[in-house]
Amino acid sequence: MNAEQIKNLVRDVPDFPKKGVIFKDITPLLSDVTAFREAVRLLAAPYKGKGITKVLGVEARGFLLAAPAALELDAGMVPLRKKGKLPRKTVSASYALEYGTDTLHMHADALEKGDKVLIVDDVLATGGTCAAVIEMARELGAEVVAAAFLIELDFLGGRGKLKDTAVHSLINYK
Amino acid sequence: MNAEQIKNLVRDVPDFPKKGVIFKDITPLLSDVTAFREAVRLLAAPYKGKGITKVLGVEARGFLLAAPAALELDAGMVPLRKKGKLPRKTVSASYALEYGTDTLHMHADALEKGDKVLIVDDVLATGGTCAAVIEMARELGAEVVAAAFLIELDFLGGRGKLKDTAVHSLINYK
Numbered sequence: 001m002n003a004e005q006i007k008n009l010v011r012d013v014p015d016f017p018k019k020g021v022i023f024k025d026i027t028p029l030l031s032d033v034t035a036f037r038e039a040v041r042l043l044a045a046p047y048k049g050k051g052i053t054k055v056l057g058v059e060a061r062g063f064l065l066a067a068p069a070a071l072e073l074d075a076g077m078v079p080l081r082k083k084g085k086l087p088r089k090t091v092s093a094s095y096a097l098e099y100g101t102d103t104l105h106m107h108a109d110a111l112e113k114g115d116k117v118l119i120v121d122d123v124l125a126t127g128g129t130c131a132a133v134i135e136m137a138r139e140l141g142a143e144v145v146a147a148a149f150l151i152e153l154d155f156l157g158g159r160g161k162l163k164d165t166a167v168h169s170l171i172n173y174k
Numbered sequence: 175m176n177a178e179q180i181k182n183l184v185r186d187v188p189d190f191p192k193k194g195v196i197f198k199d200i201t202p203l204l205s206d207v208t209a210f211r212e213a214v215r216l217l218a219a220p221y222k223g224k225g226i227t228k229v230l231g232v233e234a235r236g237f238l239l240a241a242p243a244a245l246e247l248d249a250g251m252v253p254l255r256k257k258g259k260l261p262r263k264t265v266s267a268s269y270a271l272e273y274g275t276d277t278l279h280m281h282a283d284a285l286e287k288g289d290k291v292l293i294v295d296d297v298l299a300t301g302g303t304c305a306a307v308i309e310m311a312r313e314l315g316a317e318v319v320a321a322a323f324l325i326e327l328d329f330l331g332g333r334g335k336l337k338d339t340a341v342h343s344l345i346n347y348k
Contacts, residue, residue, distance in 0.1 A: 013261035023261045027281055030241075031228070031250040040245070054205070063237035064253065067204075068245055071214070076205040077238065085234075087187035087197045107201055 001038045007171045009035050010151065024151050024173075026122055030064060040065060042170050043148045044072040047118050052145060054078050054111060056119045056133055058104065059085070065150055066120040073118065078110045080133055091139050093132035104129070106136050113141035124149040124169060127158030134165055175212045181345045183209050184325065198325050198347075200296055204238060214239060216344050217322045218246040221292050226319060228252050228285060230293045230307055232278065233259070239324055240294040247292065252284045254307055265313055267306035278303070280310050287315035298323040298343060301332030308339055 009029035016023040029035050043065060052073045057066025058080045070077035083092070083103050090105040111117065117137050119130060124147070134144050144165055152159070152169035159167050183203035190197040203209050217239060226247045231240025232254045244251035257266070257277050264279040285291065291311050293304060298321070308318050318339055326333070326343035333341050 011262075016261040017258065025261050027253065027260070027284065030244075031252060031284065033244065033248055033250050036251060037245050057238075060234035060237060060255070060259075061253075063234060064231075064241045064251065067238045068242045070204075070207065071211055071242055074207055076207050077210060078205060079201065079235075079238065081234070084191065086201070087190040087199050088185075110201065110205065 001034055003042065003170045006035050006039050006042075010171065024123060024153075026061070026064075026150065029150075039150060039170060040068045040072055043120060043150065043168075044069045044118075046168055047073055047146065047148070050145060051116050052118045053115045054117050054142070056080060056106075056117055056137065058119075058121050058129055058133065061123075062121040065122055069118070069120045069148070075118070078106065080104045080106050080136075091136045093135045095128035095132040096126070104132050104136070106133075106140075108140070111137055111140040111142040115140075115142035117142045117144050119144065119147040120149075121147070122150050124152040124158040124167065125156045127156075127161030130158070130165075131161055134162070175208055177216065177344045180209050180213050180216075184345060198297060198327075200235070200238075200324065203324075213324060213344060214242045214246055217294060217324065217342075218243045220342055221247055221320065221322070224319060225290050226292045227289045228291050228316070230254060230280075230291055230311065232293075232295050232303055232307065235297075236295040239296055243292070243294045243322070249292070252280065254278045254280050254310075265310045267309045269302035269306040270300070276303075278306050278310070280307075280314075282314070285311055285314040285316040289314075289316035291316045291318050293318065293321040294323075295321070296324050298326040298332040298341065299330045301330075301335030304332070304339075305335055308336070 011025040013023040055070035146166035149169040185199040229244035320340035323343040
């Protein structure tokens with residue numbers, strides 16, 4: 001199974017969550033274990049042996065890929081969550097996203113100097129979410145090695161917002 | 175690493191999300207890849223070779239365990255989500271939870287007759303969430319083989335609400 005076959009399991013849903021937006025529905029891919037496993041393998045593969053200590057995943061869909069990618073890379077899993085969800089002291093960063101604005105939080109002791117971080121998420125859209133995650137990881141002294149996405153929406157230009165970070169995506173929409 | 179060592183990585187946070195509640199913080203466990211891998215293995219182990227076709231995970235923390243458990247069991251992953259998050263036709267069920275009430279949705283084509291389902295979640299509290307998931311799975315004609323939890327809060331009696339479903343938990347708090 002290659003990236004093209006994985007792409008065939010991502011379904012376009014027009015006008016979701018609002019008119020004019022074509023939503024990329026990954027649930028058919030998740031439901032096909034061969035495709036799901038291969039997607040995780042391909043996301044993690046470039047970073048095997050690169051000393052990644054933590055994989056960062058953004059709630060909620062990002063968890064579905066970041067958790068198995070962390071196990072694949074023998075790295076800890078750090079969840080990034082919306083306000084009020086993490087119980088201890090956090091760092092936070094706000095960002096504009098495709099459908100509004102939001103704030104993400106991470107436990108303040110989740111990373112430390114010396115950590116080498118891979119960010120894993122389902123979709124790179126405008127890049128705002130990922131830029132916020134990078135900001136928090138650096139605030140805690142970690143090195144952000146790269147950000148890996150199942151899907152990149154090239155036409156939204158998110159990669160341009162992440163200039164100083166290596167970006168890797170499996171599926172691109174022009 | 176055994177269940178007791180895994181339990182030592184779950185941290186009590188008093189008065190979260192509200193006064194009088196002791197929150198079970200699993201982020202230290204997720205951050206320790208040896209413990210995280212072993213927790214997933216122990217959650218899935220009783221169901222290996224039992225013909226599980228789909229693992230059901232509840233957003234958001236449930237995804238962190240259900241996704242790798244699905245890969246471990248060679249089964250598809252089906253996400254249960256809050257209202258407005260799944261883009262296609264859904265079934266839904268409402269439930270009371272420890273801190274309020276809520277509704278969960280699942281894509282209506284996510285399961286079919288013949289599917290053998292394992293529900294994987296982080297915490298069994300009052301059992302309301304899990305009962306809602308079971309209701310939806312059965313509505314779609316699937317067989318619910320069991321529900322597996324990282325943590326069971328025995329004192330909330332959730333197991334009693336799931337009488338006709340096999341329940342398995344790694345860590346119990348009396």
